[in-house]
Every structure is written in C-alpha cells, then in structure tokens.
Amino acid sequence: MTILYVHRVVPDPCGIQAVGPDRCNAISLGAFEELLEHLGNCLCDWRTVLDGMHGARPDAARVGLTFDDAYADFEDVALPVLERHGIRVLLFVTSMFAEQALVPYEYAIAELARRCPDVLLPREFETCGEVEGAHERYRCIVGRMKRMRPRTRARFVRDLLNLNGVAEQQMTTPRMLSWPRLKHLVDHPLVDIGVHTATHPYLPALNAREAWMEIAGAKRAVERRLGRTSTCFAYPYGANGRRDRWLARMAGFENAFSTSPNSKGRMAIGRIDVRDWIGGARRGG
Numbered sequence: 533m534t535i536l537y538v539h540r541v542v543p544d545p546c547g548i549q550a551v552g553p554d555r556c557n558a559i560s561l562g563a564f565e566e567l568l569e570h571l572g573n574c575l576c577d578w579r580t581v582l583d584g585m586h587g588a589r590p591d592a593a594r595v596g597l598t599f600d601d602a603y604a605d606f607e608d609v610a611l612p613v614l615e616r617h618g619i620r621v622l623l624f625v626t627s628m629f630a631e632q633a634l635v636p637y638e639y640a641i642a643e644l645a646r647r648c649p650d651v652l653l654p655r656e657f658e659t660c661g662e663v664e665g666a667h668e669r670y671r672c673i674v675g676r677m678k679r680m681r682p683r684t685r686a687r688f689v690r691d692l693l694n695l696n697g698v699a700e701q702q703m704t705t706p707r708m709l710s711w712p713r714l715k716h717l718v719d720h721p722l723v724d725i726g727v728h729t730a731t732h733p734y735l736p737a738l739n740a741r742e743a744w745m746e747i748a749g750a751k752r753a754v755e756r757r758l759g760r761t762s763t764c765f766a767y768p769y770g771a772n773g774r775r776d777r778w779l780a781r782m783a784g785f786e787n788a789f790s791t792s793p794n795s796k797g798r799m800a801i802g803r804i805d806v807r808d809w810i811g812g813a814r815r816g817g
C-alpha cells in the first residue's frame with residue numbers, strides 16, 4: 533500500500549523553474565498522465581489505501597494520491613486528469629495560502645538567487661553567498677531558514693528582498709487556491725480537504741502554543757471557511773515530533789501524514805514523493 537504526495541503539476545515541463553522549489557517539487561502534466569496510465573488498476577481512492585494500510589491484509593499494489601499546499605494548478609491541471617481516471621484524492625490546505633495572505637517563501641528566495649548572483653546576505657548566511665550555482669545558493673539559504681518562526685521568516689524575506697532591491701511585485705510566485713475556489717472544490721466528488729497548518733512552519737521548531745495555533749487554529753479556519761469537518765492533517769516538510777503528533781490528535785485529527793516512507797501509525801502515516809516514485813518506476817524499481 534502506498535500513498536504518494538504531489539506538490540505541483542505544471543502544464544509544460546518548460547514551466548518548471550530551474551532554480552527553486554519547482555525543481556524539487558513540480559512534475560509536468562505529461563509525467564503525471566504517464567504515471568496514472570502506468571498505475572492503471574493499482575490506482576485507488578486514497579481512503580481505500582489508508583484503510584488497507586491499517587487493515588489485517590493490506591494489498592501491497594494499491595496506490596493513493598494526496599496533494600500538498602493547494603496550488604492553483606491542482607484544480608487547473610491535475611484535476612481534469614483525475615476526473616478522467618475517476619480517482620478520489622486528498623488535498624492539503626495551508627490556511628494563510630488560501631487566505632492569499634502568504635505564498636511559499638521558497639519562491640521569493642529562488643527569485644533572489646536567480647536575479648542576484650552576488651546576493652547580499654546577513655552575516656550568519658554569508659557562506660551561502662559563496663556557493664556556486666543559483667539553485668545550490670537557493671538551497672543553502674532555505675535550508676538555514678527552515679527553523680525560523682513564521683513571523684521572523686516573513687520579516688527576514690521582506691528585509692532580504694529590500695536589501696537586494698527586488699520588489700515583491702517582480703516575483704513570479706505560483707498562484708494558490710483561494711477560499712472561494714476551495715469552497716467550490718469541497719463539493720467535488722473526487723476531492724477531500726485536509727489541513728496543512730496556517731503558515732507552513734517547521735513544527736518541531738515552534739513552542740507548544742505556537743504549534744497548537746498552527747495545527748488546531750488552521751483546522752478551525754479551514755472548517756469555518758469551507759463548512760466541512762476535516763479529519764486529516766499533513767505536517768509541513770513531513771516534520772513531526774511526539775509533541776506534534778499528540779497536538780494533532782488533541783486538535784481532533786484522526787489521520788496525520790508525514791513525508792517519510794517509513795513513518796508508521798495513524799498520526800504519522802508514511803508517504804512517498806511522487807517524483808521518487810516516478811524515478812523508481814523509470815529505473816524499474
């Protein structure tokens with residue numbers, strides 16, 4: 533039994549930026565279509581796969597799909613393909629992305645790495661400026677930012693863009709699904725909605741109160757906005773500790789998903805990156 537996680541499906545492989553999160557997270561429409569064809573009858577409703585995982589005799593061949601972050605291209609590009617196959621999937625929403633109050637900060641850093649070969653960085657990040665290659669510089673910076681608290685991170689990104697003379701309007705960030713679009717999707721027979729925190733933080737770096745707000749606060753926001761109970765949660769970056777798993781359960785989630793294939797149990801359900809899966813299939817593994 534396998535549950536895959538997908539971030540973005542973009543219409544054209546050329547639309548995948550060579551620098552930044554797309555290079556790690558996006559697949560082309562062609563690759564997505566090929567994957568679904570290849571899976572054929574093994575492709576299942578995510579709920580069937582989940583039930584099977586916790587059942588006595590799991591059917592190893594079955595594969596279910598989940599989508600993280602709720603990019604607009606889920607509805608525009610991936611959903612028509614899913615409709616053709618009649619496959620029900622789980623979409624994880626980050627409430628502040630849906631609010632259109634925030635975009636994944638990785639795109640701002642990618643823009644900076646692309647535009648500024650001599651990017652100006654604060655002292656503790658200076659060694660990232662010496663890294664060869666724009667994508668590698670991007671990875672160095674976001675790697676060090678990962679554990680920042682959400683508010684510090686937002687201020688840091690703003691200051692960094694200012695310092696390097698990049699206007700926020702110049703950035704090419706992907707669109708995220710807004711509440712009205714999600715409200716429309718909630719009635720779609722092939723889409724279930726899960727929760728993916730409020731601001732997409734690295735949960736283990738937060739104190740208990742902050743983590744609770746990210747988990748329980750986002751659950752409340754999603755349910756209030758969409759008028760539907762949501763019992764599934766996904767940890768951003770798959771990062772979770774015992775405390776985060778406990779908080780997710782206390783908030784009322786019945787299933788919580790990680791991004792590690794080896795996770796076990798209802799509060800840390802293992803998933804595999806669709807790109808690794810495709811790579812494995814190509815290699816025949």
Ligand SMILES: [Zn+2]
Pocket residue numbers: 600601728732768769
């Ligand atoms: Zn995410």
